[in-house]
Amino acid sequence: MLFKKNFSTLPIKKKVQVLTTKENSTLVDKIKNQLLVRNAVIIAHYYTDPEIQALAEMTGGCVSDSLEMAKFGSCYPATTLLVAGVRFMGETAKILSPEKTVIMPTLKAECSLDLGCPYEAFSSFCDEHPERTVVVYANTSAAVKSRADWVVTSSIAVKLIYYLDSLGKKIIWAPDRNLGRYIKNKTGADILCWHSTCIVHDEFKTQALKNMKKLYPDAAILVHPESPQQVVELADVVGSTSQLINAAKNMLQNTIIVATDRNIFYKMQQLCPDKQLLIAPTAGEGATCHSCASCPWMAMNNLKAIYEVLTKNSQNNNYQIQIDEIVRQKALVPLNRMLSFAASIDRNPKIVR
Structure with a gap:
């Protein structure tokens, strides 16, 4: 069964107000305080903005793929789980932790x-x-x-x-x-x-990737299997998000072309700081660049949204994941x-x- 792509549900890209270093630091401190007040922990996906991943790490939270996010939440003693990702990730956390309050910066963060x-x-x-x-x-x-x-x-x-x-x-x-x-x-x-x-992985282009390989002949190509078959066939390693991160760390090549969401580079660069990481091309023949190697729904998670949800009433249905118990x-x-x-x-x- 085939459902045509409908991009009418894509979030509208708004002009983001860039915070100064001081404003950013102040906001992070406020979030840290609210996490303590709410007995909450941040569970972030690899595809969220690097500043969110860094915040999760520095506050004892988790940065991982969707399953590990949910498993972490079920084991961590916090009573409130703040899931920075997309809606199905929050739902999975709630399925495994029904006794906990699961909140998200926005419930409008979907997945194609x-x-x-x-x-x-x-x-x-x-x-x-x-x-x-x-x-x-x-x-x-x-x-x-x-x-x-x-x-x-x-x-x-x-x-x-x-x-x-x-x-x-x-x-x-x-x-x-x-x-x-x-x-x-x-x-x-x-x-x-x-x-x-x-919409992220389906945008990678075969011919453009071949052209890029010509520019970097010694580079390894890492591809997520959600990419088109012709792109997968060009890969040196095909794997999940966590598998690609481990591959980047362990392979001998110093230049790596990566066909997945560009925010994976935050964790990859931590593990292999001396390697050159390049995003695989989404431009070329047939390109639409609805995503440009970055999920627009993941981008709806930001520091301001995290602070706001932590200061809202815990029963606010605009932020809290609710699942019918029979479905759960x-x-x-x-x-x-x-x-x-x-x-x-x-x-x-x-x-x-």
Whole structure:
């Protein structure tokens, strides 16, 4: 099933007032104080602005991918989780930590994959193929997760599909068609893909990347599997956000071209400060540059918004994640399956190919 891209929901880019160093420092101090007052912790995604990632680190919070964000929140003793990311990340945190207050700088921070996989349409699609096991990516709503048999992240997606394929399972994969195609090519599994894309990763251009490689012939190319197949085929390493960060640290090349959100460079540069990091091109033939290697919804998280949400009433529905309890319990089942599977891989990597 194919949903056409609809960019009418993209946030309007507003002129951001640049803070002076003193104003920025004062705001950070106010946020630190509010975190103590609220017994709150900041959980930020790798794709948020570097100043938010730095704030999360300096206040004892977490900077990671979406699953680790939720796991951190469930284990951390704070009673309020401030999720700096997009809505599905806040929902995942709430699914795993129902007793905690989960707030976000704005609930309008969406994800194109989530928007491209509405619950009613997806549920009907699954009903048309009752013989198939439903596997959904973490980048989906709580409602879509509640319809799934498994939830998965890009870091273990290939391993899980290998496992399900070994059991003779036929798969429905949603929502990212690029990641679904990559997994299908890797595993040979019988996969029926939902056809949504990430507006960031789908913008990387093959010919422009080839031209860039000519300029930097010794550079390694790192690609997230949500990118188009032709871009993936040019990669030296294909992997999840955390896997790309580790690859940048461990590889011998000093110049690295990266095809994912540019804000990943904050963490990469920490781990390999002497390496040259270059963003893969989104310009070229067929370019629209709706994202330009930076998620516009992630950009809705900023220091002012974080301070404002921390000073609001905790019951303010404009900032707090709320999930119907029946939906939450249903979504928790496939999430827990994933967590158990990931833990079993850590204990015994030989259980999958």
